[in-house]
Amino acid sequence: MRKHVVVIGGGVAGLESAGCLSKAGFDVSILEKEDQTGGHLNDWYKLFPDRRNSSEVKEYLNGITLNNRIELLTNTTIKKLNRNKTHFSIITDKGKELIADAVIVATGFDLFKSARKEEYGYGIYDNVITSADLEKMFRKGEISLKSGNTPKTIGIVHCVGSRDEKVGNFYCSKLCCVTAVKQAIEIREHLPESKVFCFYMDMRMGGAYYEELYREAQEKWGVNFIRGKVSEAGEAIDHKLVIKVEDTLAGRPLKMELDMLVLMAGMEMSEGGKKIAGLSGLNTGENRFFAATDHHYGSNRSNINGVFYAGTCTAPMNITETISHARAAVSEVTDYLREGSK
Amino acid sequence: MEKFGFTISKGRQIDYESNNRWIAEYIYEREPSFRLCIECGGCAATCTTGNLTKFSLRELHILIKRGENDQVRQNIRKCMLCGKCTLVCPRGVNTRNIVVLVKQAFNKSDDYAI
Numbered sequence: 001m002r003k004h005v006v007v008i009g010g011g012v013a014g015l016e017s018a019g020c021l022s023k024a025g026f027d028v029s030i031l032e033k034e035d036q037t038g039g040h041l042n043d044w045y046k047l048f049p050d051r052r053n054s055s056e057v058k059e060y061l062n063g064i065t066l067n068n069r070i071e072l073l074t075n076t077t078i079k080k081l082n083r084n085k086t087h088f089s090i091i092t093d094k095g096k097e098l099i100a101d102a103v104i105v106a107t108g109f110d111l112f113k114s115a116r117k118e119e120y121g122y123g124i125y126d127n128v129i130t131s132a133d134l135e136k137m138f139r140k141g142e143i144s145l146k147s148g149n150t151p152k153t154i155g156i157v158h159c160v161g162s163r164d165e166k167v168g169n170f171y172c173s174k175l176c177c178v179t180a181v182k183q184a185i186e187i188r189e190h191l192p193e194s195k196v197f198c199f200y201m202d203m204r205m206g207g208a209y210y211e212e213l214y215r216e217a218q219e220k221w222g223v224n225f226i227r228g229k230v231s232e233a234g235e236a237i238d239h240k241l242v243i244k245v246e247d248t249l250a251g252r253p254l255k256m257e258l259d260m261l262v263l264m265a266g267m268e269m270s271e272g273g274k275k276i277a278g279l280s281g282l283n284t285g286e287n288r289f290f291a292a293t294d295h296h297y298g299s300n301r302s303n304i305n306g307v308f309y310a311g312t313c314t315a316p317m318n319i320t321e322t323i324s325h326a327r328a329a330v331s332e333v334t335d336y337l338r339e340g341s342k
Numbered sequence: 343m344e345k346f347g348f349t350i351s352k353g354r355q356i357d358y359e360s361n362n363r364w365i366a367e368y369i370y371e372r373e374p375s376f377r378l379c380i381e382c383g384g385c386a387a388t389c390t391t392g393n394l395t396k397f398s399l400r401e402l403h404i405l406i407k408r409g410e411n412d413q414v415r416q417n418i419r420k421c422m423l424c425g426k427c428t429l430v431c432p433r434g435v436n437t438r439n440i441v442v443l444v445k446q447a448f449n450k451s452d453d454y455a456i
Contacts, residue, residue: 119430159432163380163432164432165432165433165434166431166432166434201380201382201432202380227383228382228383228384228387229382229383229384229387229430229432230384230387231384231385231387231388231430232387232388232430244387244388245383245387246383246384246385246386246387246392246398246400247383248381248382248383248386248400251398251401252398253386253387253389253392253393253398254387
């Protein structure tokens, strides 16, 4: 009899693992809370570091659900996840029960809610936006202020909701630095007259071709990098934003007037993931992401035998890493079900 | 002998071996969060004193840790202990208490009392 695997989450990790499971001969169901699959990928414009269009990756992932025998349940969340002796019983919010031999949790991440860093004025000042808002503007092909005017000076704040114990996130989201560099370049592309300033604590360019992109931002696009954490943003009477930062390399406090401020929102454990942790007894770590049983060789394994993790529900990851992690989860499922059938 | 006005200037190097880092040790013991600073400058950005005079708490942190005590001594009294720096710090460093401890440490030594 064919084994059935349920994948919770239809983002990058969920789709990739579902595709691999299907190719390996399993019956697969994907549960997705939104009305379409693709997760955050649906919101991005171009991807770092090569700046290919995000729709190309989306097309690849969509191909998975079309080409294989995969049951896709959208607008679906989970009410119960229980392990019986040999099977899992999953009850959806619509009362449907799915019986699974194994489960892959791929619930992804949520972006940090930038309004929580009140001192940066998101939701208070019109022209303070997030990295996600800026992606939407790029997709529309129009970067504009609330007034409809085109911004001339744009500041980018790194580490919003990351490396910040004031919001309870000690960890580095690791992708916001390269997102800032990518977006700085794209602002310069869209608005050649603009000036862009990145305010960073450390530049963490720890991925293939990230450092090269940073260099390109300096060399080709003239992006300005200022080392210092922005302490606060205010609004002047003419709606210009005024930020305060220490230029730590000059050793002096610096104030700057900007038309627009972009906050690089970090990654957090998703609300959906938290809910599933609560109802299933899956362990989470100090950073609130799901805690794998071994950081080195068991990053897909959970504390419940037969439940595996894929992607950013365990830690911030880029798309490349997410896809690798999803494939590794499928390899774990394959081993688990082979052993189980003996 | 004719005096030409030449002097030997003190080197700019931080002489790590010769410097005495007793103030840093004094603080580490009493305020372990002192170790957590990553020199982001959030404290200095929000600091009223730093906006009006040459004073950077971030810079003082590193000078204390390197044992550049004279410079620390000249500057530490500028702090008004308002504590805004502590509100801003992303690492949870009790910056205000560090200033208190620096002053305390200097006052324990006759040579340095402020």
